[in-house]
Amino acid sequence: MDRFVVISGCSGGGKSTLLAELARRGFATVEEPGRRIVGEQLRTGGRDLPWVDLAGFARRAIVLAQQDRVAAQNQSGWVFFDRGLVDAAAALAFATGEPLDAALCAARRYNRQVFLTPPWPEIYAGDDARRHDLAAAMAEYERLLAAYPALGYEVTLLPKRTVAARAEFLLATLGATADSDPPPP
Numbered sequence: 671m672d673r674f675v676v677i678s679g680c681s682g683g684g685k686s687t688l689l690a691e692l693a694r695r696g697f698a699t700v701e702e703p704g705r706r707i708v709g710e711q712l713r714t715g716g717r718d719l720p721w722v723d724l725a726g727f728a729r730r731a732i733v734l735a736q737q738d739r740v741a742a743q744n745q746s747g748w749v750f751f752d753r754g755l756v757d758a759a760a761a762l763a764f765a766t767g768e769p770l771d772a773a774l775c776a777a778r779r780y781n782r783q784v785f786l787t788p789p790w791p792e793i794y795a796g797d798d799a800r801r802h803d804l805a806a807a808m809a810e811y812e813r814l815l816a817a818y819p820a821l822g823y824e825v826t827l828l829p830k831r832t833v834a835a836r837a838e839f840l841l842a843t844l845g846a847t848a849d850s851d852p853p854p855p
Contacts, residue, residue, distance in 0.1 A: 681807035731758035785834030
């Protein structure tokens with residue numbers, strides 16, 4: 671889906687803030703599956719948390735990412751995802767030691783251009799849903815930096831700039847405006 675764009679990368683690197691800016695500018699956005707799962711698991715006393723059962727958490731994230739893609743088909747124009755199926759599949763591969771499920775990821779593609787937030791120690795902060803440290807976030811980033819190109823995606827690193835400047839960079843790279851459709855493949 672050329673109009674489905676993933677913003678991924680290092681935890682605490684500004685993805686959610688960038689998505690909020692894109693939403694403010696009129697674009698459709700999809701919240702990170704992981705944060706929704708953590709919130710639900712904390713409310714219900716569940717165990718599918720990345721710091722308790724990473725494999726269970728990743729399996730839930732895969733299901734939610736697939737549901738998000740289906741629901742996004744009802745949106746018109748560009749849709750920006752805070753992480754997605756590849757992130758969840760990469761987490762499952764890491765948790766289980768199994769290879770990345772390339773067939774699963776190939777069957778549910780996003781725009782070939784993926785944007786990654788690099789590690790940015792100056793803005794990194796933990797919270798109730800982000801209990802890992804910066805070193806763990808950087809290790810995850812390295813896995814994603816390898817996984818996306820291995821699946822045929824082109825990775826563009828987002829510059830360490832203000833949120834407005836990051837949004838401008840991303841939109842200019844895509845040639846996107848709130849009322850435009852993606853160019854044909």
